[in-house]
Every structure is written in C-alpha cells, then in structure tokens.
Amino acid sequence: MTVKTETSKCLNYINGRWVASDSDELITVTNPANTDDVVGRIQKSTRDDLDQAVSAAKAAKKEWKTLAGADRGKFLYKTADIIESRLDEIAECMTREMGKTFPEAKGETARGVAILRYYAGEGMRKEGDVIPSTDKDALMFTKRAPLGVVGVITPWNFPVAIPMWKTAPALIYGNTVVLKPASEAAVTCAKLFECFAEAGLPAGVVNMVSGPGSVIGQGIAEHADVNGITFTGSNQVGKKIGQTALARGAKYQLEMGGKNPVIVASDADIDLAVDATISGGLRSTGQKCTATSRVIVQSDVYDEFKEKLVAKVKEITIGDGLKNGIWMGPSASESQLNTVLSYIEKGKQEGTLLCGGNRLSGEEYDKGYFVEPTVFEDITSNATIAQEEIFGPVLALMKVESLEEAIELANDVEFGLSASIFTSNIQKMLSFISDMDAGLVRINAESAGVELQAPFGGMKQSSSHSREQGEAAKEFFTSIKTVFVK
Template sequence: MPSASIRHQLFIDGSFVNAESGETLATLNPHDNTTIADVALAGKADVDRAVAAATRAFPAWSRMAAADRGRILLKLADLIEANAEELAQLESLDTGHPIRDSRALDVPRTAACFRYFGGMADKFQGETIPVEAGFLNYTLREPVGVVGQIVPWNFPLMFTSWKMAPALAAGNCIVMKPSEITPLSSLRIAELMQEAGLPDGVVNMVPGLGSVVGQYIAEHPGIAKVAFTGSTATGRRVVEASAGNLKKVQLELGGKGPNIVFEDAFLPAAVNGSAWAIFHNQGQACIAGSRLVLHEKIADAFLDKFIPLAQSIRLGNPLDPETEMGPLTSALHRDRVLAYVDVARKQGGEVLVGGKAPGGELARGCYVEPTIVRARSYRDRVAQEEVFGPFVTVLTFKDDAEAMEIANGTDYGLGSGLWTSNLQRAHKMARDLHAGMVWINSYKRVNPGSPFGGVGQSGYGREMGFDAMREYTQVKSVWVNVDAQIPPHFKR
C-alpha cells in the first residue's frame, strides 16, 4: 500500500500548506467509497498565493540554462521510476485504475514524458529568416510566463506529466489544479520535484473545486496561459473566463471516437484492439473507441467474438493484480454512465450485454459492467454524446462512404481508428477522418514524441512532441541592421 505519509495539503512556493480557509475535502476509494484522505481544498486566496510565488520564481527559472532545467526533469524521471510501485498503488487506490495498468502504463508513461522533455529542453530553438539584404532576422522562442494547468480525474498522474513537462522545459512556471477527486498522485509528484531540485515557486499545486479554483485560474490576470483537459462544456467556460487578459488557451476536450472495422480486417486483432479501445480504464478516456462501426458483412462474426470477450473481463479491486477492469472514479459518474442505458432503450437501442452495476461485494463501489449497445442510428444520443464509461455503441455500414459519414457524424474530432488490410483505403480514410489522431490496425497508442489533440468540439492545441513546446512558448522576431543603408524617409 502507499505510504501513510501521503501529502494532503496544497503545495505553494516549495512548501506543503493548509488552505487559507482551513477547508478540506475527502478523496474516496472508488472500490468501496471509503475515505482515503481529507485533502486541503484550495480557494481563490490560495490561487493568489500560488500565482505570486510563480511570478517571483519566473525570472530565475526562465533564464536558467536550458540544459540545467532539463537535468532537473531527467532527475525527476529517475525518481518516478525509483518510486514506481508506490505511485502505481497510489494511482490505483485513488482512481480505480487496475494495478496492472498503473504499473505497466501510467507510471512508465509519466516517467517517459518527463524524460522526453528533459532531453528536449536545450534542443528547442528559433530560426534565422532570409529577409532583405543587409539585415539579420532571427526568432527567439521565449516562455509564456506563469501558466495555469487544470488536470482531469481520469489519468491524473499521466496528465500531470503531459502538462508540466513541456511547460517546465520551455522555462515557464506553473499553477496547477489537480482534480479534487483524485489529487494524491499529483501531490506526490510535487514531493519528488522537490527532491529533484526544482526551485521553490516554479510549480504550485492547488486542488480545489473546478467552479471556484478552475474558474479563477482561467480568469486570473497574473496567468498568461491556461491549459485545460476535461469536458467540452467546461472548456467553453474556460475560454470565456480567459478573455479578461486575453491569455493563451489550450484545450483537450471530449471525444466520441469512431472505431471502424472493414470487411477485410483481421478479426482477431480487431476484436482485441476494439476491446482495448473502449474498456481500458473503464472507458474513462477522451480517446476511447466508443463508437464501434462495423461493416455489415462481418458485423455478426465480429460480435460473436466481441461479446464473449466483454463478458469475460474480470472486474474487481483495482489493487488485485488479476483485475482487468476496476471501478469508475466516482459514484456520481457511475450513475451518469448507467443513465445512458435508459437513454439507449428509449431511443430504440438494444443492450447486447451489460448495462448494469454488478452485485455482490462490488456493489459498494463504483462499478459498471462492460456494456455493448446496438444503436438504431448514428444520430441517436448514445452515438453522439460522450458517455465516458465502459459503454460502446455498435453501428453498421455498407460501404466506405457510409463509414465516413458515420465516423464524421459528430461534433467531436479527437481519436479515431480503422481496421483494414487495404493500404489505399487506410491512407484515404486517415486523410478524410475529422480527427486529430488516427490509428490504423491499432488504437490508443500514445508517445511523448507524437502530438496529441483534437479538432472541432474536441478542442485545440497539442500535448506532446515539438508541438507541445510551441504551445508553451511565444515567438519574438529580432531584426539586426548589419550593413543595410537606409535612406532617410523624411527629407529636410
């Protein structure tokens, strides 16, 4: 089990401190809804303290040699790996992620992200531009300043690294709001940052309510940029709140990923890949393949394999290494997911499997059985709205044109996938899909070097890779008169 010394306070200016109000909020174990810890609940005054600390730290941090910033991030990656088992258990306890996934995916990806951007810190550079004779024109990539970052509850450990690593590598200082539902792993990362040698005030963490702290971060005049991951509805409010000082905004929002299986697909791989696409992390992923779009010729054969696979998934305590699917992260969200089963039935959908919470000892937790629903139309609510759970909608198509119509038939555009052995079709579909990411004969692959983000109602801006460094820098153009002879414009 994680250490009993889990930090429960805010992290501001290099110290763990109580909220100014003294308020706390219980963070619950979604396996049985027992209290793990009472965590300090930040308010506006705490955000002001965090912004002030970040503002003080910014000049020295931004002017530090990029290689030195990188070394701190590389040290942090080493410390994450050295504390991997503690972090994995903490993440599983707080979120419901199966421990097998926290160990094999969440913690290694977190370390890999800090290591990638630690290596990039001194390799991100400006350009020289050929302009008119006699002038040297070059660009500088400068940090934005103090950035606000709002992290969701579904992958708190991993998203902490996705947000922080490029911002720190570029020389920014941070005020981060971890989710008040799952703050523990982010606060543990703050401890490891201290151990890695991060200067005081460079990173500040203020877990609090989105309606209070998230809103205030988005509108705060001392914050130059806000990066938000969460729902599309909340993303719109972030944009509105940011208008006061015209801060930069980066949004990674909802998704309704189409996962298309063509008649020439290799079915065993497509079945297993499609189960991973929707049931990994209980379907609580913006890139989940939540719309299973099957060619009518193979739909029955696919479902004959897919349904038993879904029924065989082992639900249980996320700290049990045998568990394949844990609980959803909160009771409120479990109830929201289950409500979509009624929505599906009212619109003529057929529940093929699941659609309920399990009984027995799991009834105390936030569990939902793997659920497969055959929809009547791609315009049905369950095929349009993000359910964000272990809930997949099945649709069928006759030809490539209809598959594309269904795939692009929502306002979202984040992740998408397709399974085919036809290379020409694969590239054409990848080109025409309205999405920020396309996986061919796979699904949900991510890497620190590959840009991650969406289009349409899925937001704008990119996490990861060189694109993330661009998101956290601004360009300055410098003109130098080397030997240009400029005649006077005004003659006396």
C-alpha cells in the same frame, strides 16, 4: 518517503513549502472500489490560496527563465529518477484513488517518467531559426520566449500522464506553473509534487493548489497574472475556461471530449479488430478521452464480429484494480457511475442490449462503483449514446454497407479527437486518412493510443485546435520573438 500529510491531510505545495489552506476545510477522497478506504483528505482551497501560489510563480519566473535550458532539463531528469524509484507506490495510490488497474497505473506512471525525460532533452534542442534579411549587413533570427506563469488544470482519468505532459514542457521552455488537479486525483498529484520538491526545483517554480474547479480552476482562468492556461476536461468547463481567458487576452489550450469511432471493414482481421475494440473501449473502464465508443462494422462481417466481441466482453473480470487477475476496475466516482448508468438506460430505449447494462452488486461490489461492460446494437447515428460522450464502458455497434457510409457515420458527431480503421486494403486506408475528421487516426490499432513524442489534439469540438505533446508543445508554451541585429 511518504505523502506530506497531517493525520491524512494532503497539503498544498506553494512557494517550495507544504501548506494548509486558509479555509481549514478538507475534501475526503475515497477508493471507488471500496468507499470505506479513505485515500486521503485534500485541501478545499480558496482564492487566497490560489493568489499565494500565482504570486510565488510570478516571483520565480525571471530567475527560472534565465537558466540555461540544459540546467532546467537537469531538474526534470532528477524528478524523473525520483518518480521512477517510487513507481509502485505512486501507481498503487493511483489505483486506490481513481480505480484503474494496478498494471495500467504502473504503465501510466512509467509514461510520466518518459515524458519528463523527453522534455528534459528539449533543453538542448534548437529554439529558433536564422532568416535571411534584405539588409546584407544585418542578422535576423527567431528565438522562443516563455509565456510566464502557466495555469495547469488536469482531470482525474490520467493522474500522472496528463499533469506531466502539461507541466514538463511548460517548465523546460522557461515557464513557472500553478497546477490544479482534479479532486478525485489530488493525492496522486501530491506525490508527484513531492518528487519535484525532492529534485530541488527552486521555490515558486512549481505549485499545486487543490480544491473545487468553480473556485480554483475558474480562478486560474480569471487571474490577471496567469499568462497561459492549459486544460483537459469536459467541453462545458473547457469552453468556460476558454471564454474567460479570451476575455482578458490570456493564451489558452483546451483538450476536451471525444466520441471516437472504430471502423471494421469487410477485409479486416476480425480477431485483431475485436481485441483492439475491447482494449480501446473498455480499458480504464472506458474513462479515456480517446476511448472507442462507436463501432461501425460493414455488413459482410457484422455477425462474426458481433459474436466474437460479445463473447470476449463477457469474459472480462471486474473488481478492485489492486487484485490480481482484474481486467477492469470501477468508475472513478459515484457521479461518474450514475452518469454511465443513465446513458445505459437511454441505450436500452434507443437500441438492443447485447450484454452488460447493470451495476454490479454482491459482497465484492457493494462498496464500490462497478458497472458491467455493456454492448448495444441497432443504434442509429442520431441516438443519444451515439452522439454524447459517456466516459464509461459502453460500446454501440452500427452496421453499414460501404466504407463511404462508414466514414460518413464516423464523422457525424460534433467531436473529432481520435478514430481507427481495421482493413487490409491500402485504398481504404488512404480514404480513411484523408476523409476522417479527427486529430488522431490509427490504422489497424485501437483508437486510444497516444505517443508522447507525437502531437496530440482534436478537431471540431474536441479541442481549441492547438496540439499537446512532442515538439508541438513548444507552440503553446512559448511565443516567437524575431530578432534583427544591424
């Protein structure tokens, strides 16, 4: 089965059909490793297209929510099986479309399958509690009610996992969905929706509309018939989405930026800390909201850590993620590359460059958006590259004397998404767990690990203070209804 195209055109999926936008305009998506490679052309949709999708979702919601949870789960199980059967094809498309290496793309696609199966099982789990009443002749209990139509706005950095971890719980809890993918990842998203279509989900239950965020994303936030919005992306866009939803009383969920620290204590396993810092900070070209960007090291082990880190960073192989032996691919787009390069220039002014710092050139790189993995030291906490999210393969080393100073430095940003510490001391672990202002804290592990069965979200400016994934997803995608029976 291939992506539904008309001479390389990816169509919208609305009310169970693949349809072209009323605009007759297309957005060309190219491979960031080789811009001569056109991955596809997606619809530059209009508000009219969005209205059609929302109308379809609204019309489908009554029948969908009245299905037994187990029956909704069967659709998710079937979708998971279909995605799994096409895993290599979807992963290859992901690598071509946004640049992460093929092994990473395969891992992410497999995770999407696992997410669907996890939430399919939710259809057979409890949805409420019996509560004692003061009236001896009454029965009082709670049950869950779906929101209705849910607008899903997803980024380009996880083109399978994030759409799945938002859409799967929305569906299993009885909602219908209108999804707007990032333009840089819409071809991969179209493949996922082919799998939903093949699984036989009723028309209107899932809909996909591609196009500019200013039109489709903002349109979802403004639409009177969209009852809830779940968004992952930048702080600037997220806050605008949240303000728009709040103004009309819609429920919203925002997962936004991070400036995630790793603390390396004096008693840490240095080799483990180096490997985890590189993996957490530089895999996926640093394009993860949980990626390590600040590395706070106690002075006793700073020189040893720095020497080993820089040596291993210099060994990283960079290139087209479909090629064997490549560890790091390109930035996902020209604009993202330019953003990263601009932060590297600021870093050169604010600290000392230890390695990297350049756009790669030469025959293998000239048609792609490749940048060297970059490490700085002598960075103060008020430096731009220590405060602002770069979303690229850039690490800032910071030296401290004590754990207390390290935690204070780690908290000295507006974000609070994830953080990790490397130590063998139980008291240091406990202090870190207690004092670190982050929604995800990890001990002796990289900052970028997220498990699908556990709540995920940030503190401070990293989120709207709700949680995604695991059973916590139920709190957003449903409302509690209290029932009193006399």
